[in-house]
Amino acid sequence: MRKKVILITGAVGEIGQALLTKLSQSGINKLLTLDLQPLPPEFVPLSIHIQGDILDRDMLTRLITEYEVDTVYHLAALLSTRGEFAPELAHRVNVDGTMGLLQLAAEQSQRRGKSVKFIFPSSIAAYGMPDLYTKDRDNAVKEWQWSEPTTMYGCNKLYCEMLGNYYSHNYQQLADARPIMLDFRSVRFPGLISAFTLPSGGTTDYGPEMLHAAAKGDPYVAFVRPDSRLPFMAMPDAVDALLGLAAAPIEKLSRRVYNVTSFSLTAGEFRDKVCESFPNAEIHFLSDGKRQGIVDSWPSGLNDDAARRDWDWTPLYDLDRAFDEYLIPNIVGLYK
Numbered sequence: 001m002r003k004k005v006i007l008i009t010g011a012v013g014e015i016g017q018a019l020l021t022k023l024s025q026s027g028i029n030k031l032l033t034l035d036l037q038p039l040p041p042e043f044v045p046l047s048i049h050i051q052g053d054i055l056d057r058d059m060l061t062r063l064i065t066e067y068e069v070d071t072v073y074h075l076a077a078l079l080s081t082r083g084e085f086a087p088e089l090a091h092r093v094n095v096d097g098t099m100g101l102l103q104l105a106a107e108q109s110q111r112r113g114k115s116v117k118f119i120f121p122s123s124i125a126a127y128g129m130p131d132l133y134t135k136d137r138d139n140a141v142k143e144w145q146w147s148e149p150t151t152m153y154g155c156n157k158l159y160c161e162m163l164g165n166y167y168s169h170n171y172q173q174l175a176d177a178r179p180i181m182l183d184f185r186s187v188r189f190p191g192l193i194s195a196f197t198l199p200s201g202g203t204t205d206y207g208p209e210m211l212h213a214a215a216k217g218d219p220y221v222a223f224v225r226p227d228s229r230l231p232f233m234a235m236p237d238a239v240d241a242l243l244g245l246a247a248a249p250i251e252k253l254s255r256r257v258y259n260v261t262s263f264s265l266t267a268g269e270f271r272d273k274v275c276e277s278f279p280n281a282e283i284h285f286l287s288d289g290k291r292q293g294i295v296d297s298w299p300s301g302l303n304d305d306a307a308r309r310d311w312d313w314t315p316l317y318d319l320d321r322a323f324d325e326y327l328i329p330n331i332v333g334l335y336k
């Protein structure tokens with residue numbers, strides 16, 4: 001008898017660590033994690049961990065002979081800035097890697113006669129605003145607007161959303177007997193801010209980086225103009241969004257890809273917020289042309305009405321609560 005598990009790829013990353021913590025706190029212990037990196041020691045008791053590459057098809061095949069995967073949280077990816085330095089590698093990991101896992105989940109769904117849930121974190125990178133005037137004007141972008149990403153990462157996310165939709169509805173559409181489909185669900189996240197981990201390889205990183213630098217007492221130079229506006233979210237809300245969407249009854253879902261967001265602010269306002277708690281923080285701005293271009297192409301805000309309506313999405317942390325109740329108390333403890 002194969003062991004029933006929840007599979008989390010990219011579990012060593014920022015969202016992975018937060019999700020692993022939350023799932024294990026909820027008493028869910030049938031967790032199988034997969035990442036290129038080993039799990040940090042404090043997470044080792046929480047899951048069966050495989051240190052490996054999502055591109056290793058033989059390893060994935062071995063996994064499904066041993067485990068019955070009920071739900072996949074597919075988090076492994078190369079983020080936007082890293083993806084621009086290594087676009088072919090980003091395509092392999094973000095597209096080929098996702099395709100391999102979708103295929104595995106599709107086969108599992110048929111084999112057990114029940115849909116595997118496939119939860120996929122997409123991104124504001126799936127959007128491409130044509131200019132700053134439009135970014136300022138259309139400040140609550142809906143899921144079907146401005147789907148013209150400018151980064152490899154954004155193209156990868158948008159295409160994988162479509163692949164997920166394909167595998168959920170049209171896979172093997174010409175076969176005599178239609179198979180049991182997988183159940184793909186995705187959220188488009190804004191920039192995420194964790195109190196416990198630092199981001200790497202992303203373009204929204206200037207926000208969390210300035211906060212963590214201030215908490216450590218280090219000076220920080222943000223790579224964007226102070227007037228750059230993006231949406232952000234505290235990490236506990238991101239984890240709740242993934243779990244909330246996974247738990248939603250399928251008949252309530254009017255789409256497979258949902259915007260979720262919490263608060264939008266400029267980099268200058270982010271600095272001012274950080275300085276309320278760390279008045280001696282040394283934060284400066286020196287815009288990097290290329291990364292600035294990516295930030296300028298991403299929307300300043302998202303419309304998440306569909307998620308609120310269909311599966312009762314609502315973030316717990318607005319800007320003030322995120323800083324006062326989650327970020328500052330935990331970050332101060334982290335660097336004491």
Ligand code: NAD
Pocket residue numbers: 009010011012013014015016034035036037052053054055074075076077078079093097121122123124188189190191192193199200201202204
């Ligand atoms: P992260 O970079 O912190 O973690 C990604 C993890 O994936 C890393 O631990 C890395 O080792 C692993 N990984 C990369 N390539 C792999 C491979 N070939 N095989 C196995 N593991 C591999 O990223 P994160 O912030 O935790 O993001 C998780 C997911 O959420 C990603 O898909 C990302 O695109 C998405 N997302 C994140 C944000 C954000 O602000 N953090 C926003 C939108 C979407």
Ligand code: AKB
Pocket residue numbers: 079080081122123124125153189190191192201202203204205
């Ligand atoms: C990145 O900047 O690449 C991520 C994201 C918004 O997807 N944080």
